[in-house]
Amino acid sequence: MPTLRLFLLFQVFLICKLIDAQKFQYVYHQEGDVPFKRVNQTIQDNKGYVWLATDRGLFRFDGKYFEDHNIALRSKSIRSFLRWDDQTVLFTNDTGIHRLIYDKTDPSISYFIKASEKAYPTSLFKDSKERLWTGQMDGSIVMYDTEKSDGIVFKLVEERKTEQISFGEDKFGTLWVLIPKGGLFYFDEISKTFTVLSGHTEANQLWVKNDEVWTVGRSIDKMVVDEDQKVESSTKYKTDKEFQHIAVTSTGTIFLATETEIFTFHPQGNITRLSKVFGSNDPHRVEELPFEGINHLNFSLNEMNLNHVVWVSSNDGMCLLWSSFFQNVSGLGYDNVMGLHANSNGEVLVSQGPVHRILNQGTSASFRKENDLNGITGIVSNNTDTWYGSTAGFIYHYRQGGLVKQYDLSDRGSGIFLMSKDHTGDIWFCQATSDKPLVGVAKIDSQGKVVAYGKEKGFDSRILIIREGGRNEFYAAGIGAESYLYKYNRDQDIFENKSLPFPFKVSSNFEVHDIAIDSMGIVWMATTDGLIKYDTETVRKVDLGEFTDGEVRSIVAMPNGLLWLSTDTNGLIHLDAEGNYVVFDEKSGTPSKVAAYRCLALDSNGQLWVGTAEGLVYSSETLPGPLQTKAPMVRSILVDNEQMPFEDVIHINEQELLKLEMTTLTFPSDDIKYQYKIIDGKIPQDEIVDIPWTPVQGSYLIPKNIISGSYKLWIRAQKQGGYAWSQPTKISLKVAGKWYTSWWAILLWTLCGFLFFWYFLRVWFLKRISGLQASLHQKQTELKQKEAELVSQSLSLKDKQEELKSTGANVYLLQRLIRQIPKNATWKETMPILKKLVELPTGIDAFEIAHKRGDDIIYSGFQRGSDIPVIRQEEFNEKNDLASYVLVTGKPLTIDDYEAEASQYISGKSSRGYASRLLLPIQQAKGTPAVLCVCHREKDMFSQLDLTLIQILGAFLSASVKDELK
Structure with missing residues (x-):
């Protein structure tokens, strides 16, 4: 039974080796987004551009744009590349072998060797003797001693279509050739012939390094050969895959590819350990990469020459693969990290509720569940012994996997959220409050005794963090603007309040979440109000730009003096000694920008471990720092929207508009930010740093308002996702003054x-x-105009006088009329007297008294020139009759032009020949309303004075007439 169990465990181990996977971020350029479909091969030139051999010609790639370079080519079927020397790249098409070099800044293409009509070179190789070897489409091989050589043809197999013949040279100078499905051959320098090495007719590609010859196909074969081409040893790695390609990075990582999949290969004895490559642009997801017909694998190094970018050429485009700055532990859940501790032996303990022990191998990590624990929030270990603090207020002491002791501290408070070890071996911990205040900290001493440090030991507030520095200085930090920092005095066994007054404003709920003590003894505090620096004599807030006042939840000081911070919602921040900071977010491989409290740790390998709200990650490199973005390059120059050649000095005139398009040779480069500053040639060198950088929208830089003079244009770039600003590219600029100066x-x-x-x-x-x-003529004209104006004014004055006379006469007539109406008169007595309104020269052609009777309105009055009273009856309707309208509104109404103005009040337009009208509402003796109407046949005949006189008459009638019209 034990034997069977061991056998099953061994099989599981083998399976794990086969299914282990690697995750890469990726971008896939496919037809529709790019001007080609099939990519046969890629190569990077000495300037950093990547060239593509495609089915639609030769293209140059800067990380963002694909430039077409096919004008000089007769054939667009580009098949392969070869770096001939530092300056020259060779490539093949159906017409021969071409040379690609740079003429200053522009690429130049010319023939290297013209092919014969039946020769179609598909692959290239340069050996140590400066000979050029080419694989042909018909399966033959051609060797060229010099550029002008006609070449020596070697036919090693029967003529058939062969896509890619691969070459290699061992450390003894022996040339090896693999013809896919045709066999493995080596070249005898004495006989100048090829000799076949049996057993490799199923192989597809070859790779040679030192004395090792590798072939891949239905198996992976490794041979160690000597200088006489004898096989000293061979190893066959069995697999159920058929590999088409093998490629090796500069650090020795082996990549294998089938038609549709890519693996990394890590040989261990005879075990075939394959790690499949998956895509993972989102740390939460793993995706199958959609390869169709992989043609070639190539590698380029990133900005710090640390990690490789993998270039995959395929039948349906080109794919870039690259490792994230931060990696996650394969298989570990994306849960909130509650506790984190790094041991001195390279192991890392992490709690996401349950605890896992992570075994870090530098480039990869595995894990196992640690004991049967849950709800763990505090962890500390000295390698052999480990203490776990739980949310329930318990501390568990384990030694080599076994429980030694359990401490029940639930009566003191609730969860143990932080644990720390000092150089004497004491275990310190911070505990959350429950139903009563909890001041200070506590420790478990070397005897296993719990000792509390509260007010009697110097504390005035609750403590959230306690850590020891490299000089054995021991600090505790917590809550409050006057009690945020304490230092342990070992001689007196007390904590001393070292809190200095803040020279800046902090929030009322100020807390120190975490601290780090660097090699200089400076205390860096991660607080609710940003990053604060304390050097025993001063305290100041660190300038982090837009993140200065944001919450910092965790901090760690690196041995090289640099800092890493984790924030509440803005990801990680790296801070260098000069105060430059770089932000790391999901583009860097972190699963979330929300950090866990006090969950940054540096392990013994120098790798950074980061706990977030959605899982744990670790840095790919030791002592990690931001990668340096490559310096930007000028892609094009436009002056007044006209293309200009790039020279060492850009010359423009003062009134011309300069537009620079920038590019940065980083892959990919679709997330580059640019900034620039313009430096006058007269500015001293030490003042340049004070000139602010100007941000640029997109990749186009348009400096404005530059006056004549000589300048330096500094341009820098920053790639997103954990990259620092590049060194500036410096361009000389001369601006000529306007011609009229x-x-x-x-x-x-x-x-x-x-x-x-x-x-x-x-x-x-x-x-x-x-x-x-x-002027004289004008004065004469003005005098004539003045004379005419005086005459006009004189006539106007006469009119006014006549008007006054008329008004006076009307007042006199009204007075006489009113005197004739007896007191308490009836309407029957009054109406004959009112008839005089139309008999005398009052300017009134008709008058009427209107009153409502049932659904009608009755008019009674007289007209000028008639002795017969006028009595008429209309339907009472305020929309068709003016008197009805006035009765309803109760307001007087003046009409100067009945035809033009009546429609403003009623829809009916029966003027009865009277253009001007005054309608005045009056009250009869018992309060019944009536309307006094006066009319004139001409327009504009009634003035405001006339209205006033009629109002006086109406008021008198209301007061004097004792009966009512009914």
């Missing part, structure tokens, strides 16, 4: 000015004389 223009302006002065002086005299004459 030159000496000859000034002389011309002076001469022209004199001529213009003489001309304008002469013209001025002539115009002056003409102007005086015109």
Whole structure:
């Protein structure tokens, strides 16, 4: 039974080796987004550009744009590349072998070797003897001793279509050739012939390094050979895959590819350990990469020459693969990290509720569940012994996997959220409050006794963090602007309050979440109000730009003096000694920008471990720091929207618009930010740093308002996802003044000015004389106009006088009329008297008294020129009758032009020949309303004075007439 169990465990181990996986971020360029479909091969030139051999020609890639370079080519079927020397790249198409070099800044293409009509070179290789070897489409091989050589043809197999013949050279100078499905051959320098090495007719590709010859196909074969091409040893790695390609990075990582999949291969004895490559642009997801017909694998190094970018050429485009700055532990859940501790032996303990022990191998990590624990929030270990603090207020002491002791501290408070070890071996811990305040900290001493440190030991507040520095200085930090930092005095066994007054404002709920003590003894505090630096004498807030006042939840000081911070919602921040900071977020491989409290740790390998709200990650490199973005390059220059060639110095005129398009040779480069500053040539060198950087929208830089002079244009770039700003690219710029500021223009302006002065002086005299004459004529005209105005004013004055006389007469007539109406008169007595309104010269052609009777309105009155009373009856309707309208509104109404104005009040337009009207509402003796109407046949006959007189008459009638019209 034990034997069977061991056998099953061994099989599981083998399976794990086969299914272990690697995750890469990726971008896939496919037809529709790019001007090609199939990519056969890629290569990077000495400037950093990547060239693509495609089914639609030759393209140059800068990380963002694909430039077409096919004008000089007769054939667009580009098949392969070869780096001939530091300056030259060779490539093949159906017409031969071509040379690609740079003529200053522009690429130049010319023939290297013209192919014969039946020769179609598909692969290239340069050996140590400077000979060029080519694989042909028909399966033959051609060797060229010099550029002008016709070449020596070797036919090693029967003629058939062969896509890619691979070459390699061992450390003894022996050339090895693999013809897919045709066999493995080596070249005998003495006989100048090829010899076949049996057993490799199923192989697809070859790779040679030192004395090792590798072939891949239905198996992976490794041979160690000597200088006589004898096989000293061979190893066959069995697999159920058929591999088409093998490629090895500069660090020795072996990549294998089938038609549709990519693996990394890590040989261990005879075990075939394959790690499949998956895509993972989101740390929470793992995706199958959609390869169809992989043609080639190539590698380029990132900005710090640390990790490789994998270039995958395939039948349906090109894919870039690259490792994230941070990696996750394969298989570990994306749960909130509650506790984190790094041991000195390279192991890391992490709690996400349950605890896992992570075994870190530098480039990969595995884990196992640690004991049967849950709800763990505090962890500390000295390798052999480990203490776990739980949310329930318990501490568990384990030694080599076995429980030694359990401490029940639930009566003191609730969860143990932080544990720390000092150099004497004491275990310190911070505990959350429950139903009563909890001041200070506590420790488990070397005897296993719990000792509390509260007010009697110097504390005034609750403590959230306690850590020891490299000089054995021991600090505790917590809550409050006056009690945020304490230092342990070992001689007196007390904590001393070292809190200095803040020279800046902090929030009322100020807390120190975490602290780090660097090699200089400086205390860096991660607080609710940002990062604070304390050096025993001063305290200041660190400038982090837009993140200065944001919450910092965790901090760690690196041995090289640099800092890593984790924030509440803005990801990680790296801070260097000069105060430069770089933000790391999901693009860097972290699963979340939300950090866990006090969950940053540096392990014994120098790798950074980061706990977030959605899982744990670790840095790919030791002592990690941001990668340096490559310096930007000028892609194009536009002056007033016209393309200009790039030279060492850019010359423009003051009024011209300069537009620079920038590019940065980083892959990919679709997330680059640019900044620039313009430096006057007269500015001292030490003042350049004070000139602020100007941000750029996109990749186009448009400096404005530059006056004439000599300048330096500094441009820097930053790639997102954990990259620092690049070193600036410096461009000389000379701005010529406007043409009219030159000496000859000034002389011309002076001469022209004199001529213009003489001309304008002469013209001025002539115009002056003409102007005086015109002025005299104008004065005469004005006098005539004044005379006419005086006459007009005189006539107007006479009209006013007549109007006043008329008004006075009307007042007199009204007075006489009112005197004739007896007191307590009836309407029957009053109406004959009112008839005089139309008999006397009052300016009234008709008058009426209107009153409502049932659904009708009754008009009673007289017209000028008639002795017969006028009595008429209309339907009472305020929309068709003016008197009805006035009865309803109760407001007087003046109509100067009945035809033009009546429609503003009613829809009916029966004027009865009267253009001007005054309608005045009056109250009869018992309060019944009536309307006094006066009319004139002409327009605009009633003034405001007339209205006033009628209002006086209406008021008198209301007061004097005792009965009512009914």
